[in-house]
Amino acid sequence: MPPVHPAIGYSFAPVAGLKSKPSPFTATVVRGKLTSDTELPAYTGFACACCQTAKLCRVNTPIDPMSDPAAWAAVLMQSRQTVLPKRLVAPGPDAGQLYALLGAAASAPDHKQLLPWRLVVIPTEARERLAQAFGAALLQRDACATQEQQAQARDKAFRAPLLILVVVDATCGDPDVNLFERMVSAGCAIQNMLLMATAQGYGSALTSGKALTSEPLRALFALGAGEHAVCCISVGTVQSRRPARPRPSPADYVRYLRAP
Numbered sequence: 001m002p003p004v005h006p007a008i009g010y011s012f013a014p015v016a017g018l019k020s021k022p023s024p025f026t027a028t029v030v031r032g033k034l035t036s037d038t039e040l041p042a043y044t045g046f047a048c049a050c051c052q053t054a055k056l057c058r059v060n061t062p063i064d065p066m067s068d069p070a071a072w073a074a075v076l077m078q079s080r081q082t083v084l085p086k087r088l089v090a091p092g093p094d095a096g097q098l099y100a101l102l103g104a105a106a107s108a109p110d111h112k113q114l115l116p117w118r119l120v121v122i123p124t125e126a127r128e129r130l131a132q133a134f135g136a137a138l139l140q141r142d143a144c145a146t147q148e149q150q151a152q153a154r155d156k157a158f159r160a161p162l163l164i165l166v167v168v169d170a171t172c173g174d175p176d177v178n179l180f181e182r183m184v185s186a187g188c189a190i191q192n193m194l195l196m197a198t199a200q201g202y203g204s205a206l207t208s209g210k211a212l213t214s215e216p217l218r219a220l221f222a223l224g225a226g227e228h229a230v231c232c233i234s235v236g237t238v239q240s241r242r243p244a245r246p247r248p249s250p251a252d253y254v255r256y257l258r259a260p
Ligand SMILES: Cc1cc2nc3c(=O)[nH]c(=O)nc-3n(C[C@H](O)[C@H](O)[C@H](O)COP(=O)(O)O)c2cc1C
Pocket: 080, 081, 082, 083, 206, 207, 208, 209, 230, 231, 245
């Protein structure tokens, strides 16, 4: 099998029951069924040779991002899926990749340029501190937590080679920019990073949980009164992944406002 890239340049096998010749339509999975819909050229329903899932894939050749940027973007976006942190292993991004990944966040929209979010990288050497905060948070929630439950809570700090906490500031700068807008900006920054990780060939996940609002965690990251720990981003080499989940189609979430 030729080398495959998780985001671009797959090799392919036809999906049973689908036409195996290239079609001018995309094949997308809608509620478990393959359907053709949008008009990206030279796409069809094939199973990805590396993950065996039926998804939007390019046939035969890697995409040239310069000549077909929309198609490249579509494949990149549709290739991203959550890979649980326990399934993300070393190696993680090297220094150059990490720089590109963190830099991707800067392209997020940011109303009034408040930079209402920040990122905290949690390197391997600091994971024990996070583990202690997770353990303390659990005990604050449940003083009767067993040793095993405490160990499980602490273990979460050691998963995935790259771990980043996303913090949103609800109050910095212009108060007219409300928390919704700030969260949207953070979400765009997060998605940029997830897509960059995908393009680099890594898997990724977002995780949240009750520990993020706990006092031990707030103290560890020195969160200010207006700051919220929103989620963690995990990135690493995919050990195993679930089949891609069915995606909603635009018909599920788009309506048009009628003219008067
Ligand atoms: C802010 C945020 C927090 C999340 N936290 C968790 C989490 O704690 N645990 C988890 O398994 N998934 C978490 N997810 C991931 C979603 O479960 C996942 O995106 C969803 O199942 C869709 O799967 P996909 O990412 O493969 O499309 C989180 C997603 C977001 C946006």
